[in-house]
Amino acid sequence: MISYTPLFKTLRSKGLSVWDLPELIGFSTATSQRFNNNEYVTLETIDRIACSLKIPITDIVEIVDYETGEKINFESRSTKKVKVMIGNLKLLRKKRKLSQVELAKVIGFTQSQISKWEKEDTLISIDTYNKIVEKMDLTEEEISLIRIEE
Structure with a gap:
């Protein structure tokens, strides 16, 4: 308002x-x-x-x-981007027996966005990255598999 x-x-x-x-x-x-x-x-x-x-x-x-x-x-919203190794995100998604549609629903994105991400390493906002980590309940080891430190 x-x-x-x-x-x-x-x-x-x-x-x-x-x-x-x-x-x-x-x-x-x-x-x-x-x-x-x-x-x-x-x-x-x-x-x-x-x-x-x-x-x-x-x-x-x-x-x-x-x-x-x-x-x-x-x-307070972050515009910082994080480079993510999406191939590994796909492996983690499959490990949790989640389809792209299910993951999209969990993190609040579309299936087509997940599909696009899974085709290549990409930059995503830090907020999106944090949402993926939280909603997928990733361990520290799993986080190290997807995030590329710059």
Whole structure:
């Protein structure tokens, strides 16, 4: 869910409020009311605020969890890649008597993705690698068979 808490903080730091925005940016007071009620506004409106105040979008909106209302930290997701010897992953999958479809279901991917991985050594995200290790309950010895340290 979108929250405008960063906008309110940014405006306060500049000695402004959402009620100053119609005059500064050129939109209606109804839009200010939408911000106040934490209702959706157009991306164009957010763009106009960012450009007019010369601030990044993160100073206007943030994404919060619907249930808890807590800010979601997307930066904690890893983009690091791990090279994996997929041939050995295939052996471990077969050792556990799992089909590609079953493994795909367990780790939340498609059978075609598993098939693609099993054709050659590949780079996968560290998050995917960790999911495979966890869901297949790999031992340290088995982990050493699939991961290529770089």
